Amino acid sequence: MLGTGIIKGLAVTAKNFVGSFYDPARLVTVEYPEKQIPIPENYRNFPFLVHEGDDPIATLRCVACKICENECPPQCIYIVAERDEKGKVLKKPKIFDIDIAVCMSCQICVEVCPFDAIKMDQHFEIAAGNRFEGLLLHREQLAKPNSYYQKIHPTEAAEVDAMLTAMKARQAAEKSAKAKPAPATQTPPPAA
Amino acid sequence: MNAPANTNSLLERAPVMIRDWIIGFFPESLRWPVGALLAIAAMLAVFGLVFAFLTLAERKLLGRAQNRPGPNRSGLPFFRGTKLFGLTQPFADAVKMLTKEDIVPRAADHLLHFLAPVLVVAFALMTFAVIPYGRQLVAVDIDAGVLYFFAAGAATELAIFMAGWASHNKYSLIGAMRALAQLISYELPLLLSVVPVVMLAGTLSPTKIVEAQANVPGGLIPHWHVFTPWGAVGFAIFMVAALAEANRSPFDLPEGESELVAGHLTEYSGFKYALFFMAEYFGMIGLTGMGATLFLGGWQAPCAFLEFIPSYLWFGVKMLSLILFMMWIRATLLRLRIDQLTRLAWKFLVPLALINLGTAAFWSRTDSWSGPLQFVRWAIALALIVVPFVVIGRRLTAGLAPRTYRYAT
């Protein structure tokens, strides 16, 4: 009969109305600042710089090779390498800025970095009062410890760490082979 | 009116006493205008607040009906962390509306564009004048109050058309056209549903209509119009038409945002937009207030022993429950298409309202029937309602339902 559909509909909304007070599982929204949905591991937004030790700036993995600066499609990375008094280039950045107002989260900088020094972050609460200075991140803000990287991207970080330790071991072996040629004849370098 | 002693309680007389006390400070010649101004000020204050909290209630209710908590963030300024269930939301909204930029399109008719929001609120407020809010609480007690009410109420649509025309925008104009089409379609069933009340009460004055629904001393069943066959039908038709008259969902075609941006509101921003918003709620308050007056016994308590609760509270309860019902409907129903809207009015509501006139006439003719004849009276009256409803409903929906879906299951 005419009108039964309306009554059925009214019953549905009434059930939702009452149910939303008694059954919290019905509420689909998350009260955001207090509660958060866990971020999936593969989420990425902006790059950050990985450092190893306690002193963020001194132990950056970045060697200021500028590959990422050259490859970044929107050109939002700006690097100046550190120099000593004689003007010789040291292998670390004096300035490392990323303008995240321009960055398009493409991850190309991460892919091209030969030193695994730059990785993608998950921190998204980056609203700023000023869109020029506020969104231009310097190396102090970008530097984050390796442990943080292991926390946000566990799988990826494990791979990177395994690779890095293997490489270090190889380098150490090569070094010791060069320094002491006598034992080298006894044990051939693993790389060979 | 049969007035037991408890209807004269202090609370019942408080509003009138306060008014008389304030008026007492003025010389004789000034008393009448001061009294009128006081009534206006009281009404603006009360209904302004009611409007503010209705917006919040509506958003909360819609949220809950959709399994969301609704607005619950706004707290107090200077007290960070307080939340108060979002109760201060209306005030935050008001500040936002007041501080927004007021944009007037260059091509718009500036005078009309400015006048429309003012008029729409003015007309909505004018309807408040004749509604009896309590035993002695009516601002202007005129004999043709019902007529005046619907005349002022229909004029709001004129202001909406003004807004659409002055905006010089095609969406606004289409919205305004729809508003007029809706007005012409729904004013008729609205008035036809009221005619039986006027017929049986024999008066056009809202106060007298309320008195006609007074309780029988000691009676337990309310003597309201809605509890008669013709009253129930009239009330249902009145509510449907009132939804359309107030431009509420499912009849909110003039501002149908999915097809018309915002209809007549497209070119309005800031406080002018807030005025239209206010007018919508005022229209809703006025219509539900009139609905309660005509069909739900106005300020009458449901039964005699509940009369110790002041009459204006009964009126408020009735009005608010009707408004909440309108919100519930908004949470449930989809917007109609314009042709469905006019078809519903002309082919369904108008015939039913006309037949209802006959039912009401029959009911008033058979007033003296008693004993077993009472049952005959009810049976005939109900048959006069149900049979046309089923027949017209069948004919209207023939070939429409059930719908078969080709691709969905």
Ligand code: SF4
């Ligand atoms: S993610 Fe892409 S856009 Fe952003 S800094 Fe890296 S290379 Fe540039």
Ligand code: SF4
């Ligand atoms: S982040 Fe990587 S690619 Fe970029 S400058 Fe540093 S070491 Fe080179």
